Amino acid sequence: DAKTTQPPSMDCAEGRAANLPCNHSTISGNEYVYWYRQIHSQGPQYIIHGLKNNETNEMASLIITEDRKSSTLILPHATLRDTAVYYCIVRVEGAQKLVFGQGTRLTINP
Amino acid sequence: DTGVSQNPRHKITKRGQNVTFRCDPISEHNRLYWYRQTLGQGPEFLTYFQNEAQLEKSRLLSDRFSAERPKGSFSTLEIQRTEQGDSAMYLCASSFHGGHEQFFGPGTRLTVL
Numbered sequence: 001d002a003k004t005t006q007p008p009s010m011d012c013a014e015g016r017a018a019n020l021p022c023n024h025s026t027i028s029g030n031e032y033v034y035w036y037r038q039i040h041s042q043g044p045q046y047i048i049h050g051l052k053n054n055e056t057n058e059m060a061s062l063i064i065t066e067d068r069k070s071s072t073l074i075l076p077h078a079t080l081r082d083t084a085v086y087y088c089i090v091r092v093e094g095a096q097k098l099v100f101g102q103g104t105r106l107t108i109n110p
Numbered sequence: 111d112t113g114v115s116q117n118p119r120h121k122i123t124k125r126g127q128n129v130t131f132r133c134d135p136i137s138e139h140n141r142l143y144w145y146r147q148t149l150g151q152g153p154e155f156l157t158y159f160q161n162e163a164q165l166e167k168s169r170l171l172s173d174r175f176s177a178e179r180p181k182g183s184f185s186t187l188e189i190q191r192t193e194q195g196d197s198a199m200y201l202c203a204s205s206f207h208g209g210h211e212q213f214f215g216p217g218t219r220l221t222v223l
Binding site: 034042043049085089096098103 | 112114141143145150151152153154155156165166168201203210211212213214215216217
C-alpha cells in the first residue's frame, strides 16, 4: 500500500470549513483513498472514500487531485464534535486490511 | 454505536496471565478484523476472517496470540502469557463482503501490570 503523509495537527474555528490535506505521491492506479476518524476513546469511524473523482456524502467531501498524488478532506461546517484524529489511508482494491498512519489531530475551537 | 460490540471494555491483568476478548460483529457482516492500537499511534492490523476462515495474519500476531471465529459469527482473541508490551487497545471491526466500509467496535483496553 502507498504511504500517506499528513500534518500531525490542525486547528479550525467552529462553523468554518476544515480542510485536511494528505499526500500519497506513490499511489497506484488501483488504490483507493479512504478517510477515517477517531474520536477520543472510540473506535475509528469511516468518513468517505474515492478512486479518481471527487466524492461527497453527508459527512464530508473528498477532493482528489488529477494526478491522484494528494487529496483533501473537507468538513464544510465544523462543529466541536468533529474534534478527532483523522486518518488518510490508501488501500488496494480487494485488500482487506487498513494501514493507518499517525493521522492529523484536528481540534475545533469555539 | 456502530452495532459492533466488544467485551470486556477494560481488562487489567498481571504479566504472565492469559486473557480473552470477545467481539460481536454486525450480524449480517461476514468479514471480521482485529486491530491493536497503542497510545499515540494509529491502529495496526492483526488478522481478519471471512466467515469462519482466518485468511490473513500480521507478523505482529506472535505465537502467544490466537484468534477464532468458530461459527462465522462472534470472534475471540486470546493472548497467552501476557507481557507489558501487550498493553494496548484491541479493536474489532466488521464489514460486508465487497463492502468498502469497516465498522469498528469501541475496543477493549488491556493493561498488563
